Amino acid sequence: MSTGKDEAETLMGTRGGSPDCGNMSPPGDRPELHSPVTLDESESRIIGTVVAVQANYYRVQLDRAVATASTLLCTRRSRLKKIGQQVMVGDRVVIEEPDWEGGRGAVAEVFPRQTELDRPAIANANQVLLVFAIEEPTLDPHQLTRFLVKAESTGLSVLLCLNKTDLVSEQERIEWQERLENWGYQPLFISVETGVGINAVRDRLKDKITLISGPSGVGKSSLINQLIPFATLRVGDVSGKLGRGRHTTRHVELFDLPTGGLLADSPGFNQPNLDFPPRELAEYFPEARQRLQEGTCQFSDCLHRDEPNCVVSGDWERYDDYLEFLEEAIIYEDFLSQQSNPESIMKVKSKGKGTEQNEPKLESKKYRRVSRRFEHQNLEQLYQDFEEEENQEF
Ligand SMILES: Nc1nc2c(ncn2[C@@H]2O[C@H](COP(=O)(O)OP(=O)(O)OP(=O)(O)O)[C@@H](O)[C@H]2O)c(=O)[nH]1
Numbered sequence: 001m002s003t004g005k006d007e008a009e010t011l012m013g014t015r016g017g018s019p020d021c022g023n024m025s026p027p028g029d030r031p032e033l034h035s036p037v038t039l040d041e042s043e044s045r046i047i048g049t050v051v052a053v054q055a056n057y058y059r060v061q062l063d064r065a066v067a068t069a070s071t072l073l074c075t076r077r078s079r080l081k082k083i084g085q086q087v088m089v090g091d092r093v094v095i096e097e098p099d100w101e102g103g104r105g106a107v108a109e110v111f112p113r114q115t116e117l118d119r120p121a122i123a124n125a126n127q128v129l130l131v132f133a134i135e136e137p138t139l140d141p142h143q144l145t146r147f148l149v150k151a152e153s154t155g156l157s158v159l160l161c162l163n164k165t166d167l168v169s170e171q172e173r174i175e176w177q178e179r180l181e182n183w184g185y186q187p188l189f190i191s192v193e194t195g196v197g198i199n200a201v202r203d204r205l206k207d208k209i210t211l212i213s214g215p216s217g218v219g220k221s222s223l224i225n226q227l228i229p230f231a232t233l234r235v236g237d238v239s240g241k242l243g244r245g246r247h248t249t250r251h252v253e254l255f256d257l258p259t260g261g262l263l264a265d266s267p268g269f270n271q272p273n274l275d276f277p278p279r280e281l282a283e284y285f286p287e288a289r290q291r292l293q294e295g296t297c298q299f300s301d302c303l304h305r306d307e308p309n310c311v312v313s314g315d316w317e318r319y320d321d322y323l324e325f326l327e328e329a330i331i332y333e334d335f336l337s338q339q340s341n342p343e344s345i346m347k348v349k350s351k352g353k354g355t356e357q358n359e360p361k362l363e364s365k366k367y368r369r370v371s372r373r374f375e376h377q378n379l380e381q382l383y384q385d386f387e388e389e390e391n392q393e394f
């Protein structure tokens, strides 16, 4: 746990850009939220966390309220602009020139980020809280796996929470527990309806920055309403849908948990497209991760498909999901490489009599095992994502 003073010693602000910590902080190296030290008296620094970014303004929640202000609306000092220092939601920052009465200030320095995600754009997040329901909607292991893989791909800790346990028997709950433990997870079983397990969730969110995720209807909003008192939610967020504004894909805002910690809800994160290199996929299945820790595949670039002497392929429940997602990740990689080289999408075909015509290239050999239907669906989603992103203001 670092203190404000530790942070002051490692400030980057004027000393260059953010370290490229990407979205893959190594497992086991997961940061805790900084302890609530606000005003570093020796240097009179005002320190806080950026909880929202709106146009060129940053809403900064101070570690400790000063005078009557607990948040300040800040601009970014021009010297940060000059060095290209971006300010993200979740950033720990130093504020200068506070105007306590007007509630204004200027972000002068940004502490080095411990983690950084780009979709949603959030710095220093510690964990993903993945919420599913056991019933209504019935828990679908395949969909759960997709969300788990997406959550794992952030490099953050993954906390799985199964809601609506009031709708199933204890026997059913235990069956799910055993099954998920075999996958490598220790889920929290909760019921927002009856209150079971909510305190355990609170404990796990304490002093951390948590990104909540999960499909529609599982009870995320109901859970958020339990965790954050009505009074602290801003107008427009009272349904429990935190920060769901016009910019659905990238917009993210942090909300204060009364027991300590911050919670972010980003609807874009609830469309779990698998947008990472195929080689990484095995790392996102705890079962595969474990096999790779215990053994080594014959080929260093093994995709764990049908290569000889592979330690990953084999008899584990989610191996078929692995294979399906692998194909999807390969398609995505191919799509990206075609984006960067548009000519590669088309080939010139002779139509006879000296005429030529551009036609889309057929899939390359390594992707042929993908079914047409599967490919079509996924590409449609990829194109949609791509267009959506193009249209985003950030
Ligand atoms: N039986 C039961 N119903 C619950 C529980 N938690 C939530 N619900 C109900 O499930 C329905 C969906 O809950 P929401 O909180 O709106 O779900 P959501 O995940 O926010 O859904 P989206 O807004 O579509 O993302 C509501 O009718 C809730 O009352 C629970 O623990 N048990």
Ligand SMILES: [Zn+2]
Pocket (backbone or CB within 6 Å): 297, 298, 302, 303, 304, 305, 307, 309, 310, 311, 312, 313
């Ligand atoms: Zn292998």
